[in-house]
Amino acid sequence: MNKPYQTYQQNSVQTASPGELTLMLYNGCIKFIKVAKKSIENKDIEAKNTNIQKAQNIISELMVTLNLDTDVSKQIIPLYDYVYHRLVHANTQNDVEVLDEVQGLVEEFRDTWKEVIKLNRQQKVSGVN
Template identity: 30%
Template sequence: MFGSMKSGANAYAKVGMETGVTSASPHKLIVMLFDGALVSVANAINHMKSKNVAEKGAAISKAILIIDSGLRAALDKKAGGEIANGLDGLYEYMGGRLLQANLKNELEPLEEVQKLLTDLRGAWNAIGDTPAAREAQGLAPSVPAQPPATSTFASA
């Protein structure tokens, strides 16, 4: 009569994730993309070691999707200049290494991408979500939604 507890927990987790995404700052969204890519690469490593070919391929595909459609797509090459262009090349390299890992069933490229993503996530996290960091990333600085209201009546 009732669905399984697992499906209820999954639905709850999905709502929690969606709420986290909608309320996250641009900085936090990038951290979430790094986390998702890292989970996918870790899953691919585990599936490769367990010889689960289909699951390995799905995990690698998900990691590539997050890197290409998430991290690379978020780059602002105009505002980010040389750094953004360097990251774009690095993300492209990671995608190639992930493809190689999948096609040749090699663990080493997965471990390399995992290390690169871990290092980048750490550096990104260290930047923080400060107004200066937001400006350096080409994002609008955080400002209050409304300035404080002032009275039009002079006080006597």
């Protein structure tokens, strides 16, 4: 039954632009943080740990894919590093408040990235490079 959905998801990832893939990573990270918060509330430590580690893996992936030749990337890397370490803290301390903080930061990254994609599309449509 899940086969059509899995196929759709796989095709979405395979046909996405690099910008859209980054957006998917942000959304995935937010999803895993939300599941981890619910897991803490439900005292499901294994699920909390698994989902925080998934969020950490996404932040790590975002860090290693940055082009460090740009000033923006050099400014973002310490923010990603902060988020990563806060996730570690939240995991070891079962701290929902820290997860709220981190979720807010990742949502800001995502929302900013959405604007970048939107502006990029507008420039392509208007022929500005």
